[in-house]
Amino acid sequence: MKVAVWYGDKNIVLEDRPIPSIGEKDVLVRVKSSSICGADLHAYKGLSKRRKPPLVMGHEFSGMVERLGDETKGLKVGDRVVVEPIISCGKCKACKKGKTNVCENRKLIGLNLDGAFAEYVSVPYEKCHELPRDLSFDEGAIIEPLAVAVHAVNITPISSNDNVLIIGSGVIGLLITQLLRSRTSGDILVTGRRDYLLEKAREFGATDAINVIDCDAVKTLLKKHGRVDVVFEAVGSNETVNQSISLVESGGSITLVGMLDREMTVDMMEVVAREITLRGDYGYTTDDFKEAIELASSGKVDLKGLITHVLPLDEIKKGFDILAERRENVIKVVINP
Ligand SMILES: [Zn+2]
Ligand SMILES: [Zn+2]
Structure with a gap:
């Protein structure tokens, strides 16, 4: 063969x-x-x-x-x-x-x-x-x-009007976007670095899809939408994990879907003092x-x-x-x- x-x-x-x-x-x-x-x-x-x-x-x-x-x-x-x-x-x-x-x-x-x-x-x-x-x-x-996307959504508590951010418009990010349509009537926001993928995200149900290649993702999102209740981090880099922490509401949660950087520097004071849940996710x-x-x-x-x-x-x-x-x-x- x-x-x-x-x-x-x-x-x-x-x-x-x-x-x-x-x-x-x-x-x-x-x-x-x-x-x-x-x-x-x-x-x-x-x-x-x-x-x-x-x-x-x-x-x-x-x-x-x-x-x-x-x-x-x-x-x-x-x-x-x-x-x-x-x-x-x-x-x-x-x-x-x-x-x-x-x-x-x-x-x-x-x-x-x-x-x-x-x-x-x-x-x-x-x-x-x-x-x-x-x-x-x-x-x-x-x-x-x-x-993979189904599991990530299944282990993440989401209320019917939660605002959700998906960081990363790759295949998993796009599939999570599709699944969220039936889970929340709130915002479904997607960030990414390629216009054609963000266009797909909109087609699949994102209420806004933002290219962050040339801008400060945190500042842009905060200005346009404010913090969200739930983040799906579908990149796995130190930079995007930090964005997740900055962009989630106090008491909110982040599901870590992406795997890229093994070691990271994150502001644990923010995580602890704002009661943010960081949730590992695999397979x-x-x-x-x-x-x-x-x-x-x-x-x-x-x-x-x-x-x-x-x-x-x-x-x-x-x-x-x-x-x-x-x-x-x-x-x-x-x-x-
Ligand atoms: Zn695979
Ligand atoms: Zn076993």
Whole structure:
């Protein structure tokens, strides 16, 4: 089978490998669509500490069941599936509390295990969810980032008239924007650095979307809208975390979705004395993943509007380069192996 192997930096090579063998509880999935994630791009740019070459990346994907292990249940050859790529142990304290997203022994397909920039992937059968008929394989490949957004919103208390700010107009920021439409009648504000993405944010329900590339984000927001009740920080830089603290109301909360800077300097006096809640956020549970499928299938969330490029596996390097250089108003690149 054809596989795209990442050898570090911008070196992605197409290779021929044997089709993976499967265990008794595994399913061989023929990948139909696999999306390039910001985290994959980060590795491609040589900035990732978590992804170690050589690696087959790709954790956002859908496909068809090609072969089944003897102990799998509820699936048959030819089924359309979307794969939940976080594999948790089910035994640790976090798993026992239902927080499988922060399982101590978790593995991610495309990070610790070979991923979906390949024609076939072997996955545990429990991680295969039916892809509803009304969703295309390409939309199926965007379910995973939608699950990330669903989880972030689910763990964040939001009242029906709260004003909310989303810092970052990338894919996750845009998905959170869509989800908030049904959660609050208050302001849904988005800040970002690219006009075409902010335009999308407006299309998806932002009541205001502000380009902060040439201005002081805090001053601009305070002047125009004042402080907000809830912030979703979807960048992860020290600068934007500090913006979140400055822009949230006393007693308000900040959900930290982005991951960029490991160490930060923040004004903890502000956090303590204004009773601001800083909330960590990671991945999603199986329930969040199922909710994401349901939301996409019922048309409450538009995934198609995020897909700007569809390329064959042979052109995966081009896909990464388009994203790295932010060409052609790119949002999501999906690969069809
Ligand atoms: Zn991802
Ligand atoms: Zn666990």
